[in-house]
Amino acid sequence: MKRVLFTATAILGLAAAPAFAEDCTAETVQTKAMEVSTKIQALAATDPAKMADLMPKMQEAATRFQDGSNLGEACAYYDEMLAELDS
Secondary structure, eight states: OHHHHHHHHHHHHGGGOOOOOSSOOHHHHHHHHHHHHHHHHHHHHHOHHHHHHHHHHHHHHHHHTTTSOOHHHHHHHHHHHHHHHHO
């Protein structure tokens, strides 16, 4: 659980970056990140195996987006994660 929260927190860190994309602002990324984080926490309680399957993808994203320069990609990633979490 601590690993999930750490990864979610690391991903959330990119939301504070000043860079902006065409349709994706830092505020948009932060909102999506919070929604993913909430759903990941719920998933940890209900389906730990699925959460474990998603962890490598989340860790890779945390590394890829840590500098905050790819807000458009971050929005696309969060949209993908939200769709996967809703399925």
